[in-house]
Amino acid sequence: MLGFLLARQAGLDDPLRLRRAESTRRVLGLELNKDRDVERIHGSGINTLDIEPIEARYMLSGGSDGVIVLYDLENSSRQPYYTCKAVCSVGRNHPDVHKYSVETVQWYPHDTGMFTSSSFDKTLKVWDTNTLQTADVFSFEETVYSHHMSPVATKHCLVAVGTRGPKVQLCDLKSGSCSHILQGHRQEILAVSWSPRCEYVLATASADSRVKLWDVRRASGCLITVDQHNGKKSQAVESANTAHNGKVNGLCFTSDGLHLLTVGTDNRMRLWNSSNGENTLVNYGKVCNDSRKGLKFTVSYGCSAEFVFVPYGSTIAVYTIYSGEQITMLKGHYKSVDCCVFRSNFQELYSGSRDCNILAWVPSLSEPVPDDDETTTKSQLNPAFEDAWSSSDEEG
């Protein structure tokens, strides 16, 4: 560490190098800490978490009972022991609360004044954070499994919605109605994600084992259907390309948008090149996936070797993305974990599970050196006055 600081000071190293080294060290030391807690509000399983991208201070959580809670993650007390308090919540007695389970919540990418939530009650609601009222409601014919709004979009305000029907719907927040439908999948859409690199590229994952990349400006259909065998062993017809040998549950772009991670119910996780849809053939081993709906996993940001945090049963498995090596399994939840989010400024991981808890995984800090206490107690008793046959008060 001192070497890194000196090198940075002398200009030998890029300033980013120290930051990345320290971030990686902290992520490798993630563990449960007795000093950090998240207030328990939910009465049923937590399906989704989202941390706002502007300050990384506020976190939204959506539960299976339709409740949405907003937490403040900032530790403004001077104490090391801190509970992340809920600032406000949309509870069961709120007039606009979702009727059934909330599947996805997402902050508006540009400020915290607005957030969107979609639920099994076939609606997508747009909320005003300050008044906690719904600003708009989009209704669909089928239950909504997932929605996402592009984090880098400046020219459009489209929210991609994946429902139980095979069509991906794009809702425009400015006009208040569905503007596009993307056709191509054959079964329900379990996950959608916009690319963090290009504001018009959307990836969708479906229960028919396919992952499609779309450019929403194009009228004619999807750009690429990714193929796990990289085209050599597939059928002659392109429509038989599959990404997994089972349903595809979760999608996550890496932070630079160049690669796409997908998990499927065939217990595999795959890494794809997002520009040509090629399978990079990185082998992560068995990534247990029993979830019948979407699995929300996340990647780290700012480390020298990026990590992916995947819910694996009741634990969270941490892998390095590009080499496929399993770093550790984070154990702490009592029931299956449904979602996790990474707070990149502080290298913390928050995970929500079916046991109604949100756990905060914090980098293990170096313990305060207790040597000082012992030397002070010993100095009180001069060794000349110590006797060998009676026990001292401190030890008694």
Added chain:
Amino acid sequence: MSRKRQRLVPDAFGLKRRRERGQAEADPLRGESGKRGGPGTRRGAACGGRTAPPAPLPVSVTWSLRPGSARAAVAELVQLFPRSLFEDALPPIALRSQVYSLVPDRTAADRQLKALQEQGEIRIIQLGFDLDAHGIIFTEDYRTRVLKACDGRPYAGAVQKFLASVLPACGDLSFQQDQMTQTFGFRDPEITQLVNAGVLTVRDAGSWWLAVPGAGRFIKYFVKGRQAVLGMVRKAKYRELLLSELLGRRAPAAVRLGLTYHVHDLIGAQLVDCVSTTSGTLLRLPET
């Protein structure tokens, strides 16, 4: 006290702590192949001829040919294959999951196997029972066995043409209709003869998997043996067994290919968890 002392000098990367744990994970997979030489030899010396002990893995082979390489792993695994069981009619088949148990880094193992496949040294065969299970055979072994199997039969000509023209040119698992007819000039009756010979298996209308003639028996023994070895672990108390104890037990009648063969496959396919303990490697069924 030792814990405090270590923390007084923080290192830049906390990797030291993680690397130890990482090595502990890698060790059971690599160490057990070395350990298996231990119990095997000890058992052979101690209990004379009471039960036929399984052949101990030649540890020298593991460590002389670059211990991490997939090629060494495949060479070692084909020695485990029981040739006498099939009267030498089948080429020795190793499985991809077994290679994963010997080469801990799966991505590197996949890349090395792909490189070997492109060089033409090995063929990868789709074993029908699982989409993920791939068998690995040395090309030379495959060629000699197939030629021997089709000797004197009416389809010998088509098979020889296939081995001569298609095998060196196309290293894939499967072949398409237009590839066979246009690129390699096979006619439909010839393709039917190849299917009859057992060299091709129908995958879909117009595409075929590469296959090994007579592999059906192997697949039957393999599936039964895998279930039998998993059953041994499942019936144990707490559903876990020390590896040395598992290898020391008498193989049930369903296990024809050898306990070591199946254990490699189970570890590599992650059907059992490998836990390193002070008494050796422990195989435990995963909770899910």
